[in-house]
Amino acid sequence: MTTTAPSAESPGVPSSARRRLAAALHRRPRLRLGLLLAGPGGWLFLAYLGSLAILFLNAGWSRDAFTGLVKRDWTLNNFAELVTNPLYRTVTLRTIGMAVAVTVTCALAAFPIAYYMARVASPRVRGLLVVAVLMPLWSSYLIKAYSWRQILSGDGVLNWALTPFGLHGPGLDIVGLWLVLTYLWLPYMILSVYAGLERIPNSLLEASADLGGRGFMTFRRVILPLAFPALVAGSIFTFSLTLGDYIAPSLITTTQFIGNVILSNFGVPNLPLAAALSLIPLVVVTIYLLIARRLGAFEAL
Amino acid sequence: MQQRRFLTVLAVGALVVSACSGGGSPSPAGPGAASPGASTPAVSGPPASAPAPSASGPALPTAVGAGEGELTVLAWPGYAENGSTDPAYNWVTPFETQTGCKTSVQVFGTSDEAFSLFTTNPDKFDVISASGDASLRLVRAGYVQPVNVDLTPNYVDIFPALKDKPYNTVNGVHYGVPHGRGSNLLMWRTDKVTPDPTSWAEMFDPSKPWAGKVSVYNAPIYIADAAVVLMKTKPELNIKNPYALDDAQFQAAVDLLKAQKPAIGQYWTDYALQQQAFSKGDVTIGTTWQVITNLLQAEKPPVPVKVIKPVEGATGWSDTWMINSKTKHINCAYKWLDYIISPSVNAQVASWFGEAPGNSKACALTPADQSNCDIFYANDDAFWKDVWYWQTPEATCVDGRTDVQCKDFDAWSKAWTEIKG
Numbered sequence: 001m002t003t004t005a006p007s008a009e010s011p012g013v014p015s016s017a018r019r020r021l022a023a024a025l026h027r028r029p030r031l032r033l034g035l036l037l038a039g040p041g042g043w044l045f046l047a048y049l050g051s052l053a054i055l056f057l058n059a060g061w062s063r064d065a066f067t068g069l070v071k072r073d074w075t076l077n078n079f080a081e082l083v084t085n086p087l088y089r090t091v092t093l094r095t096i097g098m099a100v101a102v103t104v105t106c107a108l109a110a111f112p113i114a115y116y117m118a119r120v121a122s123p124r125v126r127g128l129l130v131v132a133v134l135m136p137l138w139s140s141y142l143i144k145a146y147s148w149r150q151i152l153s154g155d156g157v158l159n160w161a162l163t164p165f166g167l168h169g170p171g172l173d174i175v176g177l178w179l180v181l182t183y184l185w186l187p188y189m190i191l192s193v194y195a196g197l198e199r200i201p202n203s204l205l206e207a208s209a210d211l212g213g214r215g216f217m218t219f220r221r222v223i224l225p226l227a228f229p230a231l232v233a234g235s236i237f238t239f240s241l242t243l244g245d246y247i248a249p250s251l252i253t254t255t256q257f258i259g260n261v262i263l264s265n266f267g268v269p270n271l272p273l274a275a276a277l278s279l280i281p282l283v284v285v286t287i288y289l290l291i292a293r294r295l296g297a298f299e300a301l
Numbered sequence: 302m303q304q305r306r307f308l309t310v311l312a313v314g315a316l317v318v319s320a321c322s323g324g325g326s327p328s329p330a331g332p333g334a335a336s337p338g339a340s341t342p343a344v345s346g347p348p349a350s351a352p353a354p355s356a357s358g359p360a361l362p363t364a365v366g367a368g369e370g371e372l373t374v375l376a377w378p379g380y381a382e383n384g385s386t387d388p389a390y391n392w393v394t395p396f397e398t399q400t401g402c403k404t405s406v407q408v409f410g411t412s413d414e415a416f417s418l419f420t421t422n423p424d425k426f427d428v429i430s431a432s433g434d435a436s437l438r439l440v441r442a443g444y445v446q447p448v449n450v451d452l453t454p455n456y457v458d459i460f461p462a463l464k465d466k467p468y469n470t471v472n473g474v475h476y477g478v479p480h481g482r483g484s485n486l487l488m489w490r491t492d493k494v495t496p497d498p499t500s501w502a503e504m505f506d507p508s509k510p511w512a513g514k515v516s517v518y519n520a521p522i523y524i525a526d527a528a529v530v531l532m533k534t535k536p537e538l539n540i541k542n543p544y545a546l547d548d549a550q551f552q553a554a555v556d557l558l559k560a561q562k563p564a565i566g567q568y569w570t571d572y573a574l575q576q577q578a579f580s581k582g583d584v585t586i587g588t589t590w591q592v593i594t595n596l597l598q599a600e601k602p603p604v605p606v607k608v609i610k611p612v613e614g615a616t617g618w619s620d621t622w623m624i625n626s627k628t629k630h631i632n633c634a635y636k637w638l639d640y641i642i643s644p645s646v647n648a649q650v651a652s653w654f655g656e657a658p659g660n661s662k663a664c665a666l667t668p669a670d671q672s673n674c675d676i677f678y679a680n681d682d683a684f685w686k687d688v689w690y691w692q693t694p695e696a697t698c699v700d701g702r703t704d705v706q707c708k709d710f711d712a713w714s715k716a717w718t719e720i721k722g
Contacts, residue, residue: 254568
């Protein structure tokens, strides 16, 4: 044994240093926790908050009018543009409106399904339903958006099915987009409402019945308040995912949403304005999350 | 119970992750991007014998050495086909065989997208097919290098009408080799639009029966299309060049496009999406490229479409192959430039894309049904009189006026976002 491989060395050596380190760490649980979290925490801080900081910095730069390249001269023009140009207000309100509409329809559609899954279905059926809800998520977002394009288009299957009844599909327009986004984000809502409904103890429902509460009364006074945080938790997904989406809007409609405006400024390229515009959904989502927290959504997650 | 809740939380968490990654997938603008074995490490050739390129001044390469084994191409769709769209159209593989330069191709949908891709990845692309509205921006920003056209022997056969233009030559210095030219065209479904249109006006009138089914190119440069229409319909505006618009002229073009908005059924940048929309009947009339018409007519069954250059004239393009000033594959880049404008390859591109080849000897090699490229008006200068090649608008009017300020591209791109609403 003349060659000393590092792996052979460590167990043989009386590792007093290691033992002292272990003892020191044992005495200081906070330091231990700090070291444990340093890696992921640092990553979160640098990669996540750092990129947001860079985004914010970018929004303060100007650019060459001919080539569109970024010049590192400070300016507030991009922010002024956001505030003074009515276009961005319209687009922002339109995007928030769509996000709210999609969230409401997702909630309405998800609740009965989740309720059935959580409180009515047998364990076997419940398992099947969970798989059924998760199934669409196995295929790519792009494939789903493109398929919806085909479904909604003029000669698409929806119009084909509706024509015998003298009806017409929503077509490739804003209503169609509403439908598509509702479809895309529905599983997130179902799962989170399902989780919320499932943890309501049966005893509460029995107590309600004992006190004379009928089905609807129990639903309104017991189930809904208890499930509400879960609804809000689900709405975080539907709302924020709609807010940031630009692919489905550009595939389905000719209407611009905030994501499309950011993308088109990326293409021009006007990166500083794109960065400034990116702050809009960031602010909106932050406000939304604060409201959601007040409504108890984070306990329901 | 506890465990189940934990699992649900886990499942939701995983879903969020998958949703986020899904949202970040490639933009729909470029699903046709073809890259034959993009990541294959190349067989490195002998050291480049060409001197190091310099972005400015006279230090042009004086000889083309052996290839470096690798080349990355940023091209308009249809300019660098490797057989993945149609196995019969493949001129990338023969290039790889001839030169040993393993070629990967990325396509783009608009000049702005090209410029953005090229400038945000300044080391990535060795060569680019740039239209006039990207080429000058690339030159001014220093992203492309002067080209010694003596090292691309096929340059001498390029039509004189394409040489020494402001978008490929600056102060007598060539920044690339001309590739070919084409005109944006008016296409319609013959079963839905009658009688046959002759004018762009059909696309700008929201009272027409096909309003709501108009397909429009999604780029700020499309404002020039409105200006071309105004040159005929409002002569009092006195527009001499659709890329040189002063305040009043610009406002008129923007107003025309805002009035057109209700008629629009599609904004396209991805040629495949326009093809699909025409095929499905979601749009019935629109501005297009010949290649899209060809693809529609080749569908089974063929989609009944016709295409013309309307009476007002049209916007169009005259493209230049340019070399990245930071390229590490200068020899492969020169080989590509010479190859892509060689008569037979230029003829293949022309035939596939449906545009006029840049090489005068290419016409003899186009297929019989394209009858010596008469169909592309390759050598018919009269045809190109009212085709306005894309170029970047500037504050100093590009038509030579000095008494007014013109709207620069910045204003164009802002207006385009506003037109779309």
